[in-house]
Amino acid sequence: MLLYASCNDTQNKKKIESAVGKPYTIADRVKIGGVHSPKMDIVSSSVQLHNLLILNQTDSTCIIELRPQGIILRFTAILDKYALVIPYYKLSIHKVNTNLYIIYKDDYHVKVDARNETGRDFIKKILKSKSDSFPTFIDDL
Numbered sequence: 001m002l003l004y005a006s007c008n009d010t011q012n013k014k015k016i017e018s019a020v021g022k023p024y025t026i027a028d029r030v031k032i033g034g035v036h037s038p039k040m041d042i043v044s045s046s047v048q049l050h051n052l053l054i055l056n057q058t059d060s061t062c063i064i065e066l067r068p069q070g071i072i073l074r075f076t077a078i079l080d081k082y083a084l085v086i087p088y089y090k091l092s093i094h095k096v097n098t099n100l101y102i103i104y105k106d107d108y109h110v111k112v113d114a115r116n117e118t119g120r121d122f123i124k125k126i127l128k129s130k131s132d133s134f135p136t137f138i139d140d141l
Contacts, residue, residue, distance in 0.1 A: 001015065001019065001084075001085045002048065002049070002082060002083070002084050002085075002108070003015065003016070003082065003083045003084075003085060004080065004081075004082060005074065005081045005082055005083040006079075006080045006081045012083075015085070016067075016072065016083070016085055019069070019070060019085050019087050020067035020068070020069045020070030020071065020072060020085055020086070020087055021067045021068035021069040021070070022067075022068070023035075023065075023067065024066070024067070024068065032066070032125070033125070034122075035065055035066040035067075036063055036064070036065055036066075037063055037064040037065075037114075037118075037119060037122040037123075038063075038116065038118050038119050038122070039061045039062070039063060040061060040062055040063070040064070040112040040113060040114055040115075040119055041059055041060070041061055041112065041113040041115070042060040042061065042062055042075065042110055042111070042112055042113075043100060043111040043112065043113050044110075044111045045108075045109065045110045045111065046107060046108050046109045046110070048107070048108060049075075049084070049108060049110060052075075052077040052082060053075070053077060055077045055078045056076070056077060056078065060075065061075065062074060062075040062110065062112060063075075064122065064126070066125065066126060066129060068133070069087055069088060069133060070085065070086050070087035070088050070090075070091065071086050071088075071091065071126060072084070072085050072086070073086065073103065073110060084105065084108060084110070086103070086105040088129075088130045088133050088134070090105045090106060091103070091104070091105060091126075091130060092104040092105075093123065093126065093127060096111070098120075099113050099114055099115050099120070100112070100113055100114075101114055101123055
């Protein structure tokens with residue numbers, strides 16, 4: 001779900017928390033090793049996101065936030081902030097080459113350039129968190 005996130009709206013907060021869970025506590029953030037990615041350049045995107053991103057005169061960047069049940073991809077268009085909320089069960093990440101990754105959710109997609117080692121490590125952290133969130137045995141259900 002794509003949300004307008006410039007204002008501190010309680011309705012948006014409830015939607016985000018129901019989709020991907022509450023933010024990690026400070027102790028969990030330290031244990032995980034951080035829940036925010038470094039800034040990543042957006043190389044291309046789906047039409048809905050592209051229509052917002054072309055409003056920027058400069059390069060388009062995003063930051064990914066890790067949540068217990070998914071991720072939030074945050075970006076700006078002019079001075080407005082937007083959040084693409086992606087639960088793990090709808091998240092798909094494909095590696096194009098050493099630095100480029102495509103993040104899919106339904107009909108949205110964003111190709112990001114994780115040009116440094118911390119960006120690539122954060123994508124690996126997302127994939128590990130996604131695999132850990134699903135039950136491995138029938139008894140776990």
